[in-house]
Amino acid sequence: MTIPPIVRQVVVGASASDAYAAWTRQIGTWWPLQRHSVYKQDTSVAFVDDQIVETSSTGETATWGTVISAEPPSSLTFTWHPGHGAERASTVTVDFVPIGADRTLVRLTHTGWEVFAEPLDAREEYRGGWVGVLANLRAALPPSSGGAEDVWLILEAAPGLAATGSVFAHPLFAEHLVFIDKLKADGVLVAAGPLPDEPGHGQTIIRVPASEAAGYIDAAHDDPAVAGDLLVLRVRPWHVMVPGV
Incomplete structure (x- = not known):
């Protein structure tokens, strides 16, 4: 059985370059850490070289994933295994596509469900989880009400x-x-x-x-x-x- 990918997209009020930077350089400012993190309390997340790393208040670290390919400001692909080792990695691609002036379509695609013990349950959980993550990104970069084109x-x-x-x-x-x-x-x-x-x-x-x-x-x-x-x-x-x- 082939399990379809998760594909989710939102429009943010920023150029593709700024949206890409928000994901890669400012992820810790908008990511919903209380709901989606390893340590939950008093924790932070950032890209460290090619890895996405969460750091607890006591200095413990958890690697969420590793960048596979980066094509700024258009696309970013990384492995994804928060709370697990790299052997449990699925794959996430985030595309940043200009849409009118000062707006960008952010499209997230999550694949690789065969690595999970219960792939259908994992996919269903992430279907809801990514909605909240992208909603936080849009709240950080809200689209303006202008734009007649x-x-x-x-x-x-x-x-x-x-x-x-x-x-x-x-x-x-x-x-x-x-x-x-x-x-x-x-x-x-x-x-x-x-x-x-x-x-x-x-x-x-x-x-x-x-x-x-x-x-x-x-x-x-x-x-x-x-x-x-x-x-x-x-x-x-x-x-x-x-x-x-």
């Missing part, structure tokens, strides 16, 4: 853990169609449909004011088909240079 977003959908048969026959897919109808009613839908060469995959393209991009991405994550793990959502900003209309 339009942005195009591709909402890619791949089969999730609940897709044990046909995605389109699953009851949650009807809820996905309700979400798409809402986009159409809002006047932001460009097109939507399945991809014939990839069974169970599809994409929806929307055109929204930059100031509303964060809200529409949140709504896409709240789509019952995505929240219910029928679909894995991957958001990609589209730099449209020649619009048809």
Whole structure:
């Protein structure tokens, strides 16, 4: 059984360079250490050379992971094993994609579930955990309410853990169609449909004011088909240079 990745994204109010720096150089200022750390009380976390290291108030250290590749300010990939040795490492990639002026889409992808004794339980726990982590990052770098320019977003959908048969026959897919109808009613839908060469995959393209991009991405994550793990959502900003209309 192939276990799908976790993919989660938020829009932050910063350039890609500043968002990348917030993750790599300022992680200790916004990471929710009381909920997601080894030592919990009076602890700190920082990148030390190529490692993510938590340090307790008594000087104990725990390595959370090691950088595999860094392409500032676009992408960072690291192993991930907080509270465990490197033999229990999964893999996390964080992409930083400009979206309009002074906004960045931060996309986190977590893979490698086979290292866990109970991979499905681990994935479910991290599905909720990463939501809180990215919410803290956005709170540290809140998007402004300004920005009248339009942005195009591709909402890619791949089969999730609940897709044990046909995605389109699953009851949650009807809820996905309700979400798409809402986009159409809002006047932001460009097109939507399945991809014939990839069974169970599809994409929806929307055109929204930059100031509303964060809200529409949140709504896409709240789509019952995505929240219910029928679909894995991957958001990609589209730099449209020649619009048809």
